Amino acid sequence: MSNKPTLHTSLSPTLLHLYDVSNSIVVIIDVLRATSTIATALYNGAKSVIPVDSVSRCMEIGRQIEAVTAGERDGKIAEGLEYGNSPFEYPREFIEGKTLVLTTTNGTRLLHMALDKGAKEIITGSFPNLSAVCDHLVEMKRNVILGCAAWKDRVNIEDTLFAGGIINRIRDHFSINCDSSQMAEVMYEKGKKDLFGFLKKNDASHYHRLMGFGLEKDLRYCLSEDEANILPVYNDGKLVIKQP
Amino acid sequence: MSNKPTLHTSLSPTLLHLYDVSNSIVVIIDVLRATSTIATALYNGAKSVIPVDSVSRCMEIGRQIEAVTAGERDGKIAEGLEYGNSPFEYPREFIEGKTLVLTTTNGTRLLHMALDKGAKEIITGSFPNLSAVCDHLVEMKRNVILGCAAWKDRVNIEDTLFAGGIINRIRDHFSINCDSSQMAEVMYEKGKKDLFGFLKKNDASHYHRLMGFGLEKDLRYCLSEDEANILPVYNDGKLVIKQP
Numbered sequence: 177m178s179n180k181p182t183l184h185t186s187l188s189p190t191l192l193h194l195y196d197v198s199n200s201i202v203v204i205i206d207v208l209r210a211t212s213t214i215a216t217a218l219y220n221g222a223k224s225v226i227p228v229d230s231v232s233r234c235m236e237i238g239r240q241i242e243a244v245t246a247g248e249r250d251g252k253i254a255e256g257l258e259y260g261n262s263p264f265e266y267p268r269e270f271i272e273g274k275t276l277v278l279t280t281t282n283g284t285r286l287l288h289m290a291l292d293k294g295a296k297e298i299i300t301g302s303f304p305n306l307s308a309v310c311d312h313l314v315e316m317k318r319n320v321i322l323g324c325a326a327w328k329d330r331v332n333i334e335d336t337l338f339a340g341g342i343i344n345r346i347r348d349h350f351s352i353n354c355d356s357s358q359m360a361e362v363m364y365e366k367g368k369k370d371l372f373g374f375l376k377k378n379d380a381s382h383y384h385r386l387m388g389f390g391l392e393k394d395l396r397y398c399l400s401e402d403e404a405n406i407l408p409v410y411n412d413g414k415l416v417i418k419q420p
Numbered sequence: 421m422s423n424k425p426t427l428h429t430s431l432s433p434t435l436l437h438l439y440d441v442s443n444s445i446v447v448i449i450d451v452l453r454a455t456s457t458i459a460t461a462l463y464n465g466a467k468s469v470i471p472v473d474s475v476s477r478c479m480e481i482g483r484q485i486e487a488v489t490a491g492e493r494d495g496k497i498a499e500g501l502e503y504g505n506s507p508f509e510y511p512r513e514f515i516e517g518k519t520l521v522l523t524t525t526n527g528t529r530l531l532h533m534a535l536d537k538g539a540k541e542i543i544t545g546s547f548p549n550l551s552a553v554c555d556h557l558v559e560m561k562r563n564v565i566l567g568c569a570a571w572k573d574r575v576n577i578e579d580t581l582f583a584g585g586i587i588n589r590i591r592d593h594f595s596i597n598c599d600s601s602q603m604a605e606v607m608y609e610k611g612k613k614d615l616f617g618f619l620k621k622n623d624a625s626h627y628h629r630l631m632g633f634g635l636e637k638d639l640r641y642c643l644s645e646d647e648a649n650i651l652p653v654y655n656d657g658k659l660v661i662k663q664p
Contacts, residue, residue: 187575190434194573329438331431332599355577358622362610363603378602 181319183350185339185357188326189286195321197293203301203309203342204290204410206283206325207334208382209261211408212302212398213278214415216263219305219404221272224414227284231256234279244271247279251389254279262394263304263404275414282325287410290323298410299418303338303371303399308407310345312418320350322357333363333380334399337371340364341401371399425563427594429583429601432570433530439565441537447545447553447586448534450527450569451578452626453505455652456546456642457522458659460507463549463648465516468658471528475500478523488515491523495633498523506638507548507648519658526569531654534567542654543662547582547615547643552651554589556662564594566601577607577624578643581615584608585645615643 184200186192205211214225228234231247231254238245238257246259253260257279266276283300290298296318301309313320322342324335340360343352347361367374372395375383386395397403409418428444430436449455458469472478475491475498482489482501490503497504501523510520527544534542540562545553557564566586568579584604587596591605611618616639619627630639641647653662 187431188435190438191432191573191575194434327599329435330599331435331603333603336599336603352623353625354574355571355580355622355625356575358624359575359577359580359603359607362607362622366606366610378599378606379596380602381597381599 180349180351181317183320183322183343183352183357184354185322185324185360187324187331187336187356188329189289190329192286192289192323196319197290197295197321200295200319200321201297201299201313201316202290202295202321202323203299204283204287204323204325205301205335205338206280207302207338207398208386209263209394209398210278210280210283210325211300212304213261213263213266214300214408215302215305215404215406217266217271217276218408218415218417219406220266220268222266222274222276224275224416225408226275226277226414227287228277228279229281229284229288231279234277237277241275243275243277245277262391263397264394282327286323286325300408300415301338301342303341303401304397304404305406306341306401308405310342312407313342314346314349327381332382333375333378334382336360337364337367341368372396424593424595425561427564427566427587427596427601428598429566429568429604431568431575431580431600432573433533434573436530436533436567440563441534441539441565444539444563444565445541445543445557445560446534446539446565446567447543448527448531448567448569449545449579449582450524451546451582451642452630453507453638453642454522454524454527454569455544456548457505457507457510458544458652459546459549459648459650461510461515461520462652462659462661463650464510464512466510466518466520468519468660469652470519470521470658471531472521472523473525473528473532475523478521481521485519487519487521489521506635507641508638526571530567530569544652544659545582545586547585547645548648549650550585550645552649554586556651557586558590558593571625576626577619577622578626580604581608581611585612616640
């Protein structure tokens with residue numbers, strides 16, 4: 177019992193400093209839609225995904241290297257970029273062998289915070305790669321922080337649900353003394369039979385936001401387990417598939 | 421619909437700055453045990469409760485005015501103070517007509533944060549005064565922030581449950597676009613039949629902490645609704661009963 181590694185959940189980037197990042201694997205969670213799209217692009221053969229925090233930085237890298245530039249603002253492709261945030265924009269026939277430079281705000285900022293605090297390893301998680309994340313965490317036997325990207329630092333339901341989904345599967349392998357983790361699992365247990373319906377019923381702010389953009393298909397995909405079951409790991413500025 | 425006041429839940433003091441404090445009533449929530457004890461002492465006739473953030477400040481005020489000084493560290497009465505944090509230490513025959521100076525860390529810090537940010541009104545909430553809080557919020561028709569005191573900034577289950585209990589009763593009177601509030605209500609709905617059992621089952625960190633100190637009776641009382649159903653309001657450094 178006592179020699180199990182610990183697991184904590186940080187429900188917002190603002191809370192990350194409360195946890196011992198430098199001794200942990202940090203899982204970056206931005207379910208709608210950044211980390212779902214990252215998993216999907218890599219699963220479909222992208223060489224790497226470079227997460228950046230601004231449109232201008234995205235364009236700059238796009239000029240420096242041959243890469244697909246992508247990002248949205250207010251539900252539309254950002255001016256100066258080529259593609260959006262939808263996982264459906266990155267099928268194998270398009271993205272295979274290419275580098276994707278993706279601008280996201282919440283997820284990228286959290287990733288850089290984890291990096292600055294010296295995380296042992298940074299990976300990204302989403303329902304489409306839930307099993308790969310769980311298998312890796314169990315195998316590594318290290319302390320884990322589930323880092324929810326949230327929305328402008330406000331806690332959100334979908335990232336919490338995903339943290340709960342991980343905990344629900346791997347809790348026996350960890351020592352969990354963390355109310356946020358317990359809450360996340362309660363939420364997941366309550367919602368797991370129909371995650372889409374759960375977001376709808378509980379008026380999740382991103383449910384409304386994405387439905388308002390006509391993105392029900394994206395929402396449903398981003399809540400589906402193991403559709404793109406690879407493990408993205410951050411290394412030297414890039415997310416690549418972790419080789420077993 | 422659109423002219424209803426808003427309601428948000430801040431799950432940790434670290435998140436309070438995300439909300440529009442200066443236009444809101446802030447409810448300070450520190451269920452185990454500060455705000456439960458505050459409600460109880462006032463219900464039993466205390467003239468006022470002065471919340472302070474340190475043992476030294478508590479002793480200092482105790483020397484300046486005739487007051488009962490109280491506070492704990494690690495489950496024991498802090499050195500230099502007279503009484504502890506248990507609501508059972510403040511029956512009417514003892515506390516009536518007296519001023520209680522109470523040192524608490526999490527709750528007092530949050531209260532001062534809300535004060536610094538210019539909250540319209542600051543009240544304290546706990547299960548023993550749940551109905552008084554709800555009635556007041558409905559009556560005031562103002563924006564509300566439910567401020568969980570948490571534990572050293574880490575989100576905790578019991579404060580979240582109480583926020584959920586408020587929302588569960590008064591949601592129709594407010595416009596709620598806040599995932600934290602939705603999550604709090606899901607938690608409350610799940611736990612409301614047996615809050616004590618819910619904390620136990622979900623390994624709440626404060627459940628273990630207080631049970632370890634032999635304080636099951638405190639725990640059960642602090643989870644009981646309307647046992648001390650008055651409304652503490654903060655005014656000029658003191659919490660007093662709000663007169664209707």
